[in-house]
Amino acid sequence: MNQNIAPKINIAGTGISNVSLSETMDMFDQWIAEGLKKRVCVTPVNCVVWANQNPTLKSIYNNADLTLCDGVPLIWASKFLGNGILKGRVTGLDLLPQYIERCYQKGHSQYFLGAKEGVGELLQKVSESKYPGIKIKGVYSPPFAEEFEAEENEKMIALINEAAPDILWVSLTAPKQDRWIAKHIDQLNVHIAIGIGGAFEVAAGTIDRAPIWMQKNGLEWLYRFYKEPKRLFRRYMIEAPQFIPMLLKQKFRG
Numbered sequence: 001m002n003q004n005i006a007p008k009i010n011i012a013g014t015g016i017s018n019v020s021l022s023e024t025m026d027m028f029d030q031w032i033a034e035g036l037k038k039r040v041c042v043t044p045v046n047c048v049v050w051a052n053q054n055p056t057l058k059s060i061y062n063n064a065d066l067t068l069c070d071g072v073p074l075i076w077a078s079k080f081l082g083n084g085i086l087k088g089r090v091t092g093l094d095l096l097p098q099y100i101e102r103c104y105q106k107g108h109s110q111y112f113l114g115a116k117e118g119v120g121e122l123l124q125k126v127s128e129s130k131y132p133g134i135k136i137k138g139v140y141s142p143p144f145a146e147e148f149e150a151e152e153n154e155k156m157i158a159l160i161n162e163a164a165p166d167i168l169w170v171s172l173t174a175p176k177q178d179r180w181i182a183k184h185i186d187q188l189n190v191h192i193a194i195g196i197g198g199a200f201e202v203a204a205g206t207i208d209r210a211p212i213w214m215q216k217n218g219l220e221w222l223y224r225f226y227k228e229p230k231r232l233f234r235r236y237m238i239e240a241p242q243f244i245p246m247l248l249k250q251k252f253r254g
Contacts, residue, residue, distance in 0.1 A: 038065040040194035072218030092199035104131035114171035115200040123204040137163035
């Protein structure tokens with residue numbers, strides 16, 4: 001496989017990159033080594049649903065260098081549609097801790113942007129304790145806002161560019177993080193910018209992850225809903241079910 005290009009499989013109008021977790025990390029290594037600039041989205045079912053209803057968001061995902069398969073239901077969908085089967089999940093919860101370790105091994109530098117106040121600092125502390133000498137060039141948690149003011153955007157860009165990390169991890173929740181990266185990628189002095197959702201909290205140890213058997217059987221969402229029912233009710237009980245008629249339409253209408 002070309003390490004700079006990954007084929008995408010059309011699922012309800014969004015192209016999902018057909019790569020494995022190990023292939024993704026190898027691509028990151030090569031991009032950094034070659035001094036390239038790339039934009040990556042971690043894309044669960046809800047993002048596909050939102051993109052189906054929003055042409056601008058759909059364009060953000062379809063034009064990303066990688067649009068990763070964050071969830072077993074997307075693999076099931078690829079099998080059902082029959083236009084290529086996705087190789088496997090590449091979730092933020094797996095990619096973040098594993099690539100943090102790879103960054104330590106390869107000497108890549110990182111920057112943590114987003115999450116609640118203190119979470120990024122805790123993740124930095126945990127990472128530095130586990131991997132002495134790891135290059136974490138900065139942490140910043142912006143104030144919560146649906147849309148950042150121009151002054152706040154300028155501040156974030158300046159902080160990131162001063163640090164000039166190889167990889168920028170952005171935890172602003174989807175699709176906000178994906179919109180922010182797409183809007184500012186040309187201004188950022190980084191090699192890889194990736195929206196990682198709530199993976200900071202899990203990697204830092206402030207939120208437990210679902211048991212392995214639930215992860216493998218497409219039930220990680222149910223565990224997350226059990227943990228945060230109020231916050232995730234709309235996402236999982238109202239929005240996610242819309243994915244099924246979207247797949248049926250694609251399957252039978254083309």
